Amino acid sequence: MAAGFGSSSYYDRRFRQSPALIRARRPYLFKNAMVGSAVAAFAIGVYAYTISVIGQDEFEDVKVPNAPSQPVNK
Numbered sequence: 001m002a003a004g005f006g007s008s009s010y011y012d013r014r015f016r017q018s019p020a021l022i023r024a025r026r027p028y029l030f031k032n033a034m035v036g037s038a039v040a041a042f043a044i045g046v047y048a049y050t051i052s053v054i055g056q057d058e059f060e061d062v063k064v065p066n067a068p069s070q071p072v073n074k
Contacts, residue, residue, distance in 0.1 A: 008022035 010018050010024075012018060
């Protein structure tokens with residue numbers, strides 16, 4: 001039996017979904033969309049929070065040297 005879509009009864013020769021696949025997926029469509037939306041909202045929220053927290057940092061406590069230090073030759 002070949003791997004991939006070739007042996008599947010859920011797809012036709014042009015790789016379109018069959019009515020059986022559409023019926024099988026229908027009960028899960030709304031739940032999957034809600035979970036996907038929740039995961040995306042969480043990821044966007046973490047990203048936005050991180051950017052807002054980093055943007056508030058003034059870096060006043062970091063000491064920056066005026067010039068690069070020269071290595072000491074012994």
